[in-house]
Amino acid sequence: MPPRLNVFYLARSIAYRPKPQLQCRIQPAFRVQVPRCRFYSNEKDPPAADRSEKLESQPLGHVSEEAATMAEITGTEGPDLSKGTPVEEVVKDDKEAVEKLPKVMKDALKAKSSSSPPKGSRPYSTMTTQPGGGSGLDVGLVDFKPNTPAPGIAGVKFGLPTLPIPKDAHLKHRYDPVVDQVTNLLMRHGEKSVAQRNMSLILQHLRTSPIPTINPARPLIPGAPPPSHLPLNPVLYLVLAIDSVAPIIRIRSQKGAAGGGVALQIPVPLGQRQRRRTAMQWILTSASRRRNTGSGKGGFAQRVAQELIAVVEGRSSVWERRNAVHKLGVAARANVVLPRKR
Amino acid sequence: MSSSQCLRSFFQLSLDRAAHQSIASRSLLTTPQTACFSISASRCGPPPRKGMIAPPKRGERTLNVKKGKGARAQDTSKRPAPGERKAQRKRIVLSNNNALEVPTLQDLSKETVLKQENEGQVKGLPEAVVDALRAVEAFKPTQGWRLFRRPAILMRRQTMQLVELVKQVEDAGKGAAKQTLRRVLVGERLCGKSTLLLQALTVGFLRDWVVINLPDAQDITNAHTEYAPLPGSQPTMYTQDTYTANLLSQIATANGPVLEKFQVTTKPSLPVPIPSKCNLKQLAELAIANPEASWPIFVALWNELSQPGRPPIMLGVDNVAHMMKDSDYLSADIKPIHSHDLAIVRHFVDHLSGKTALRNGGIVLAATSGSNSPTIPGLDHSIQVAEARKLDPENVPQWNPYKKVDQRVVDCLKDIEVVRITGLSKEEARTVIEYYAASGMLRAQVTDPFVTEKWSLAGMGNIGYLERAAVRERI
Incomplete structure (x- = not known):
């Protein structure tokens, strides 16, 4: 029986923030769903009911059920059990219960009782939305005008920042996390500026290269945008290529565990950053094996970009490498030591 | 063994020497057969040591018995042809x-290019002009043209200054007094000096001027092309036949429609025969087939263009600092040749200094470069003087008389005027950022805070850094 009043829908308002972000990030293929809560009151029988055998020791149903049973006995019409009963209704005539209500509900009750229209008229409007502004209904857009100055707050020149503060507002996390990580992986001998130039060249190459053709035998991660969108969003292109070939496990060789001097191969799950790091290192290895066709500074960047395109198009040898690791992991899955169940 | 048999077997051995190299090498008969008298130094060096043998040629199969990493097969594929790598880079x-x-992008045209309303707008270049600009090598590989659907330019404040100059020359051209305007384009690194030169050339092409552009002064003076003294010149000048021939072919390609309209009227005496009823384009194209006659052809073409009734000329050079110093060429007595003694450079510098005027009017533009340019104290000083003179003619900086300066440079830039390229204004920055966003190269909402952020990151609107911050993903 779903509750009549879903608490979650009430609490959720649309958090709308015009994000000043350069790139849009990959959305995960499936959204993390809010687990559907089951309340005790939702269940058909309270949990205590099935434990006790005796009828008299079983607890009574809640107020609505009780009322319904009473109504059934007396032959009158009770409350509809298919809908929940709001607390206000339950405590309507009970003074003592009203006093013990939480303060929020007490206030709400008080406000409701004194909700008679105000007398007299004001010379100004107290409406929050502009009358006749054409903006229509206020659909719960939070922080729509973030920069409105707060005149009442003293000592604040530019207004308060809107909360929550966006992720990239932090100085050290101002760039896309994948671009940051790949830049650091491209770096050699601590020359970060060179790595940044290479990163820029890679993104430029991805941006000017023709639309990739996806190999159906090598599917990209689910939820990937159509290939025609990729060159216009090179960061997404890069993330897609890396995440598509990223392995989900690595194989740890435990010495002596198998006996007879054989190492026991244990698959170990990888975190997201670890997965991307592994994938990028594979890509860089196979890019450095490519032939340099040009000359000058951009040679390596060009080869890496070509390799990334090859990954998306399913031509790269990195795919075989990933599949080999996964195959080995599946074969060795019996070696995984799980924590003992209690 | 009898002596006869022994002799016979010895004889046999010597016959078999060719067949059995291993025996032969040990036999006494393998004394090296050298000529009695030789001046060759073949045996002077020490014998090759073991392990010093030259590596096998590329693509040759060798025995590789290594195991592991080193056993990887050698790359036997074909290497790019000579010059291919550089061509790819450039x-x-x-x-x-x-x-x-x-x-919303509109093309410039002959009628609209001089209008004042264009200021602060992004305008597209028509295809004919793009081809012409490509022919005169006005586009540089470092500029961001490759990111957009087709070339477009921002008509910024300095562009409108140059457009004003073009108007001025054309208005003066209607009267008797023709005007020659000379400007040096200066500014910080990446502020768009070469692009401004390109914009000026664009206006020239659109207004049917004759446009002559020296794409990079470094190419003239770095001694990569052949040179020869010009006979009968005092002091000696040097011509560069290959470079001049290439320049003439560029002129002919880029200005073809204009040059075709005019017939050769003077009787130039050239070392090559001129076809009868020859127009100026054909005259310029003669140099492609006869590079050795290219300098006389260039002079003849210039004389033709100086005849009355011919269009104004726009002369441009990029990276001008390279033609303000000694070139890398050497004279017959092993002294460096000053760049002003090279015939092409002299020709340009004479017009830049105002020593020779363009008969039909025109503009001489010289752009400095922020990267890859030598430090020329005389040039820097002249620019300072020119800027100070514009502010206050009475109060100009003087050269420190105890320091050496190249007097030829100071003389040639004596009364030059300077166009200083500053950063974009915020409105211009907004226009160009909106163009980036409309091209799909920038994924952001163009708001005032965003524009201000990029404008400040770009050093108060330096357009090169603005592009880098907004489009190039250069962190």
């Missing part, structure tokens, strides 16, 4: 098929 790409077409 390739100029002017379009990006992935970029979106900007629907």
